[in-house]
Amino acid sequence: MAIIKLSVIERRRLSAFITCVVFAIFAWLFTTLSNPYKFTIKQVVVFKNAPQKRAFHPLQSDTVSTIVQGTGWQLLFAKFNEDKKVVSVDLHTLDTKNYVVLNAQLKQINAQKDFDHEIISVSPDTLFFDFSSRTVKKVPVELVTAISYQKQFAQSDHVSIKPRYVTISGPAEALSKITSWKTDSIKMNLANEDFSGRVNLQNVKEGNLNILPKSVIVNIPIDEYTEKTIEVPVKLINNTNYDIVKVFPQKVKVTLTTSLTNYPDLNEDDFEAVADLDLWRKNGYSTLPVKVTRLPSYSKVVKIAPQNIDFIIKK
Known part of the structure; x- marks a missing residue:
């Protein structure tokens, strides 16, 4: 591939030419973007001054098409302000009417805008509402x-x-x-x-x-948690025949996590541990698993020892 070698003077002339082209492009862009234009953008309708004695329901979409007049620069910057594209509509006329004419509020709407371009018309021009109690x-x-x-x-x-x-x-x-x-x-x-x-x-x-x-x-409320172990008596449930039943051991050790604030006040009265005699009567269990059915709120059982207890039924 041939390589074109330029002299020092030619390189300077080429550099000057490229610089002039770049400046010309920027000048053209600046002039073009400074000219006034009209363009259409979608904007979200928000309501203010809603009537206090009449409930209403809009009968059209919550967006409108607005024809906006401004320079090319304002159009360009509008593309970066999507979150500001809202039209604030005053509903005070709904106290006596069932519609609002947007073009009658253009001066008021434009005064609330954070940018310079001006809304010159809105479509639809009129918003209609349905009323109920x-x-x-x-x-x-x-x-x-x-x-x-x-x-x-x-x-x-x-x-x-x-x-x-x-x-x-x-x-x-x-x-x-x-x-x-x-x-x-x-x-x-x-x-x-x-x-x-x-x-x-x-x-x-x-x-x-x-x-x-x-x-x-x-x-x-947020607190630090720690572990605590408490001995809790086991309560027998579903002893429908009122048999005389002895369980071994009569108490189990419940290890739980609890907040430091509640730690000193916890005792066995805050808990209920149960064993279900139906598991023996209906399913033939030889030992009964222990479950904790009541414990302080926001506490969590870590383990129960022993998890199963022995029992003797006296005839």
Whole structure:
């Protein structure tokens, strides 16, 4: 393959030519992008100032096509602002009408935009709504968490949520499908202490629903866990014939994990260990396995010793 060798002067001329071409391209792009254009983009409709005495349901999609006027630069930057493509529609006219004219609100809509390009028309121009009686319903708060715990730490008691219920209002048909309302996610990594704070509820996605309050106070007790062994008496169940039965041993050792806070107060009264006599009567067991049927909340049985007990039935 032939290699073209250029002199120093020729290399300088070529470099100058390439530089001029690059500058020309950038100048052309700058001029082109500075010119005004009209372009169509899809935007999501969000509602504000919803009527308090009328429940409503939109009869069209929650997106509209907007014709936007702006420079090529504004069009380019709009592509990087997908999360800001929303149209905020004022619903105060629904107190007396069943429709909202979007083009009548263009000045108000453009004033709320974070970028410079201007919406000059919206399609569809008019949003229509269906109305029904507004009802009220209370639903429990559903806590959403994403918590990882430090080694030997865990949740040590029930979560406290205040208030436990929230009030939602809107169309009866929409409320019938709602059984709880979720919070924003509580995220903790390697947690080793209690969480206590105000957590927002997830936003209402339908413009015809209202929720009160908007946030709740959450307390998640977190404690270090350790092992403890307690002797627990064995209770015989399903002795339907009231036989005189003796079990050996009469107590078993239950090893469990429990929080350091609860550790000093645990005793055998907090537990119930049972053996089922039906396993002998119906299945012919020669020894009876022991199960722990009651133990403190957020404690976990590690082992039971012995796991099976002997028994004697007196005739």
